Amino acid sequence: MLAVTACGGGAGQANSGNAGKNQTAGAANTGAGWNTASGTEGSAEAGPGSITLDQPVTIEFWHAMSGHLEEVLQQLADEFHNQSPNITVKLVAQGSYDDLSQKLMAAAKAKTSPTMSQAYSNWQTEYVANELIEDLTPYINDAKVGLSAEDQADIVKAFMDDNAWDGKTYGLPFNKSTEVLYYNQDYLDKFRLGVPATWDELKTAAAKLTTNINGKKVVGIGFENSVSGNLATYVKQAGGEYVTEDGKIAFNSPEGERALGFLYDLIVTTKTGRLAGEDGYMSDPFGRGDVAMYIGSSAGTSFVDSAVSGKFKWSTAPLPKDKAAASPFQGTNVIVFQSATPEQKLAAWEFGKFLISKEATIQWAKETGYVPVRGSALEDSEWTAFIAEHPEQKAASQQFDSAFGEPHLDGYNKLRTDVSKQIDEVLHGQKAVKEGLASAEQAALNSLKP
Template identity: 45%
Template sequence: MKKLSLLLFIMMVSVLIAACSNSTNESNTSTEATKTAKTETSEPVEVEFWHAMSDTHEKWLEDATAKFNAEHENVTVKLVNQGSYGDLSQKLLAAAKAKTSPTIAQAYAEWMTDYNQNNLVVDLAPMINGENGFPADQSYEDISEVFRNDNTFGDKILGLPFNKSSRVLFYNKKYFEDNGLTPPTTWDELAADAKVLTKEIDGKKVVGMGFENGMGSEFSLWVEQAGGKFVDEQQGKVLFNSDAGLNALTFINNMLKEGSARMAGEDGYMSGPFTRGDVAMYIGSSAGIAYVAKDAGDMQWSTTTLPKGVEQAAPFQGTNITMFADSSEAEQTAAFEYMKFLISPENTVDWAKTTGYLPVRESAQKGSDWTSFIEANDPYQAGNEQYAYGFIDVRLPGSFAMKTAIQAELDKMLYDNATPAETLKAMSTKAQEALDQAK
């Protein structure tokens, strides 16, 4: 069947090329009409999209997909919710072994590295660079560089960005204003403000700074800001056992030991203590803005860009959409149209407004629709300001195991009084072991 499909595909392309060569003098309107026709299929095609969205995020995806399906007569995108990201990852691996992969799925870049090594995913570069690639007014190069980098593997492009977020500093505006403070812009200011705000406020015991329990997954943030390097992705070598890494751990440890900072602990996530007024500020995902807004009530709060260490650095995280190679040519063509649709300027802004994730296109980030929205909704501004110094997570196989190993050793400093130097050495050793085992 695949050979027959390929033959039909080649014949169709030949006819279309001939048609184009005979119409070079036609108007731009005719050219666009021909281009649109080529993206349609005369036979019904179903695209299966596995995802891990829930609540408001899933509702937006359902509505957008319904709109796409209505606009494409012979294409049906079928959404399949696979639970958590962990569940999605396991189900994608099982499907790959059984050769029952969906057409497309959400995937972190580290998953895509593994898929690429096993020839499971499609290189989108030929589609992007082909005649049915992105329209001129929303080109591939319009996608922010940090997100293009996340999907680029050598000379291959293995996905398009979807739900992308950055870490930002959430802060209680009233606490800051009442104490004559402005949001911190440096580590020194962060530490100083945390001390001032660690006290009883309005009859409530407040701690100045909060750290998420999963700090191991964002340790790269602190290393990069301290002027160091986290991992050499080309060599698969851990680099954070350095002066910069030690400075980062010492900075965090000092705040915790003196009591001006706390972990989320039994609360699970720091958004809980923050919205209760128990913590004056914390670093969290911009995608958490909607959740904070939901629970904050009439509390005065906002976000600001990450305080700077030696360097300014902000991690950008989240999944991409990748395409699996055992799908048919017709499915791949239809899926690519859907992927482009999801990140059109209009849709990426609407997605960002609804969810707290960030627009993935530069034109969208600078357009009046988004800029007027963030002017009226202050907490959304910080993430938008960090593109210039954003970086992406390590994409090596074993990256998740590496972060788990880092967290296990980090907990010994956070809860068992291990020194920063001891912790850094152990973290580095375990992290390297995790990456080596995945090779």
């Protein structure tokens, strides 16, 4: 029986995992998320490579992609089928991420799980605990169907850390994004400002840009409504810790006070910053010229481009840092359910392996705004040519070295939600910083109680 309730996830949700530097192609050391240093040099005896796919097999892949994203995913599935004619990938859209999460849990209880699915890592924590999803370590290490040491080292380390539990790998990275600073170049030029790279520079620029520009009241910096759930980013940038891997609540600290104070000063005290509020997301206020800059998902570039519609020059930059750089990487992984047949599991592994190939990850990134998951992709001529034409897509991958995710803790999703409610009260001026941190700490402790 499942011991925990379904967790929700959304575009702004951060992934689980440990911070780590990108391992580029040919690197000597594999990422901590991998489980071998020798690649596929092990024995294939009785492993996945001993299974043959000489008969047609159909696998069902549940996902939460829609619109153009779903179209691109279908294109990739069709390309994979052309390469592997015996494997048919049936894509099944399940609505939003919350819908997908709920349907996956219901299917698990009814023993009707799909072969594979998208999943956030905090969902995976529950699935691993309940023995619902396949350990992919034997597939990774298999001499016949696995990944070479070079391929393993090529995957961005933080993304594979995101899939690691107790030295085993339970997923592969898929649609990954981070947060970036969007900025109106015309506004910056008008006030002879450079792109802010630090908190102090951001505060200075926001103050100067909060004024009337061309007859319009402008606010310097915008934040998504979800910023209250992303306190970890600012705590880490201030040099602190949010919640440790062993479950210690660490954000009620001098660094935490500095982090929340930074946001409070911008949004509440000086009003040189604002939340998205009723606009929902900051792309529309930014496109209207109501805010000069904002911090939001790197996967939102297409929405920004549509909102701006050529009215002004804009681009993106890495997140401004304080004592340290810290970038929350977000998005889902691809998992395989234990209930599938051996042939379906192998077919799902082959499709997952295809999705993380250099060619597929470049195609996916170019079409969707997500980032490539391989270091070699960033150096590929196809990607560098694309970046030259679309420089706004570069900032996300520049932050691989400062990537971090959430700890793999049971109940972490509830913790994050409960803390967010307390921080939200601070950012709406209903609580002082110290009071908000104290109440958030208590909420976090309560959320982790059995």
